[in-house]
Amino acid sequence: MDSFNSKVLCTRAEALLKSLIPAIQQLCASDLQLPKDQQKPAIHQFLNTLIRGAELVKYCESISAFNVFRRCRFASQILKLEEEIDGVMVYIPGNVELDARSLSAVLKDLYKELKPPDISRTLSGLIQQQMSLGNLCQSTRMEEANKCSYLSIVPVKSRFYAGLERPVGDLKELLFQSEVTVVGVHCMGGGGKTTFALAICNDPHIKGYFENVHFITVSQSPNLKGIIEMMWEKIVGRKKPEFQNVEDARIQLKQQLSCQSKRTLMILDDVWSRAHLEELLLEAPGYKTVITARDSSVIPRNSCTRLYQLPLLGDEDALSLFCFSAFGQTSIPCTADANLVLDVQAECKGLPLALKVIGSSLNAEPHVTWLNAKNKLSLGESISSDHEEGLFRCLKTSIDLLDDFGRECFLDLASFPENKKICADALLDIWVYVRKLERQDAFMMLWELAKKNLLNLVSSSGSQATISYGNASELYFYQHDVMRDLAVYLGSQDNIVHRKRLFMPRKETNLPGEWGQMLSDRPVNAQVVSIHTGSMVENQWYDMNFPETEVLVLHFSASKYFLPPFVKTMKRLKFLMLCNLNSKRTPIEGLDALSSLTQLRSVRLEKLDVPTILEQIKVIQKLDKLSLSLCEGFGNIATFGNTNLQEFNLDHCSDLEEWPTDICRMPSAQILSITNCHLVEKLPYDLGNLRSLRMLRLSALPALKELPASIGKLGLLEFLDISLCEGLKELPEEIGQLKQLKEFDMRECSRLRRLPKSVCELSSLKHVICDEKIGHLWLQVKASFVPDLRVEIVEPQFTLDWLDD
Secondary structure, eight states: OOHHHHHHHHHHHHHHHHHHHHHHHHHHHHHHTSOGGGOOHHHHHHHHHHHHHHHHHHHHHTSOTTOHHHHHHHHHHHHHHHHHHHHHHHTSOTTSSSOOHHHHHHHHHHHHHHOOSGGGSOHHHHHHHHHHTTSOOHHHHHHHHHTTOOOOOOOOOOSOOOSOHHHHHHHHHHHTSTTOOEEEEEOOTTSOHHHHHHHHHTOHHHHHHOSEEEEEEEESSOOHHHHHHHHHHHHHOSOOOOOSSHHHHHHHHHHHHHTOOOOEEEEEEEEOOHHHHHHHOOOOTTEEEEEEESOGGGSOOSTTEEEEEOOOOOHHHHHHHHHHHHHSSSSOOTTSOHHHHHHHHHTTTTOHHHHHHHHHHTTTOOHHHHHHHHHHHHTTOOSSHHHHHHHHHHHHTTTTTSOHHHHHHHHHGGGSOTTOOEEHHHHHHHHHHTSOOOHHHHHHHHHHHHHTTSSEEEETTSOGGGOSGGGGGGEEEEOOHHHHHHHHHHTTOSOTTTOSEEEOSSOOSSOOHHHHHHHTTSBOOOSEEEEEESOBOGGGSOOOBOTTOOEEEEEEOOSSEEOOGGGGGOTTOOEEEEEEOSSSOBOEEOGGGGGGOTTOOEEEEESBBOHHHHHHHTTOTTOOEEEEESOBOGGGOSOOOOOOOSEEEEESOTTOOSOOGGGGOOTTOOEEEEESOTTOOOOOGGGGGOTTOOEEEOOSOTTOOOOOGGGGGOTTOOEEEOTTOTTOOOOOGGGGGOTTOOEEEOTTOTTOOOOOGGGGGOTTOOEEEEOHHHHHHHHHHHHHTOTTOEEEEOOOOOOOGGGOO
């Protein structure tokens, strides 16, 4: 935006304000003559906004034409003011006793004449539209709430809806079901919930089906009594009585609803609290409610309620919205660099808020600015102060309601790279060994963040049955890039030397240059360090000192990799993750540094050659947990070595044929998991020596022919998983000796046709997961011997999702 456009905007805004201020002053004067309970404080607040706007225009005109950046910044604020004026004039309460229709018509003509061209869709205006969509800005809403007033909202059709045709159709299908009275729509912050709700309001089928459609924004700190009063005026259609309190208002409104027969749809937008929602949800014939929320746990679950997760935009719709924000049209202009536009748009990953904010911030910018934006976004950096402040300020509200501990857990998510599914166990280990959570509490924290749409959980099996604490190792999580950027941003506020977390936001060939300049030869206070590089040799690592570090996550794409020498300084390290993202397994050098990690409790290795690593790890006496995924080299392992482990996990280890000898010599082991190892044909008879074992997972071992009879010696075993063991033809009779067994997962054991008689003796068994072929046998066991048993029959699943990085 150049200085000429800034000057034009000032002139237009000044003319608009001069036309509006006298009329709104008259409206305020008339409002003050009404009884106090009928006055509309929002009108007076709007007048204050106009007066502040006049001061802003005056100040903008005084800025030197040579101060381009400052003029652009204030020009954006003027455009924001225009958007706010346009929205508020549409939403002025219709019951004010003054003929405002002529004033609105004047405004409409003025705005049509004075509205800037494509440049009007700049960052500030778009953030305002996304956050409030015509309502007053959040600070104004908070002030109004504190004054115990509420602004009437009657939404108008948005200028442009992208990618909502299918979601709107899905929601209508739910709403038109006779038994459904409540539909809860949820997605992450910035995902377009409010825009979606407005699209529902303006859908012709919705308008044709419901005689009345009403839209109310609830927000974080709602005035519940004011909202119910507004619902009364909208639904009942006459002046509200005096309500004593929220409960009195709710009861009287419910009585009125029971006397009406009109089909009514109430949309409650931006709900943050279940307690608030319970005060606003009403039941009556023909009355239905749509709720939008970031946190799915806000929405009640019952037979009349349906949940709908609003999807992010697909590539085609995302490009349309991005182009509309950047160019004022829904396709790439012929004058633009199409590949560059596509690259920048792709970085937004389908998040509507990011598409709008980033697109509009690049409006009318030269090619070099677009190129710089692409480079910065690919490195996880903000492209401008407006981009950073606007986007992150909006998304930050998603974690504002987390307590301090929850916020710490959220920030830990940034330890892992973007665009990759991460085993949830890795994150849980950080929370258990560093944040000092009990494992079940850590899982509940994971589930809580997922419910708030701050991360996404998926099961490797594709079955919802496995999303439970018992099968946490089958869960994977991933974050939307923008939410990860938020975590990186919030975790990088302190000086780099004093940060609690030291992250590389994106992969680079080597370490960031500023680390060498600022961190070499001095103690660094970071508790969590995350590094993502290519191949590294010894002399490429900086000489850094990390005496406080407890978490080290190393991701790399390399055919060979030298462990950072500064690992030796991490005397307090408790969790270490080495993950190779290359297509082939990688050997690790410099492993002698591991011998100094006397406090190490958990190690996770992915896609590595493991023999030399295991030789070094076996001397770490405090190591509780070892997890190997997609690793090779087991044919060269004579003994495993470390017998102090409490948990040992092997997954997708393609050359594992026989168990390492020492696996059955771990007296403290409570969890043993061998999964997706297709060459394993038999288990050692000594399996029964693992007397402390509480969880045994033997999933997806298709070559496994039988379970050893010694399995009956596992007297403390509570969870047994033999799912997808297609070669198993029968279970040993000794399985009935598992007196503590509570959960048994035997999905897709296709050759199993009978159960041993001893299963009738499994008195503690509470839950069996199986397919239909053997489900009827378990139902007979339930009917005759174990009445409390829950038999869950699931359909076969086939997925290759685990191949996705």
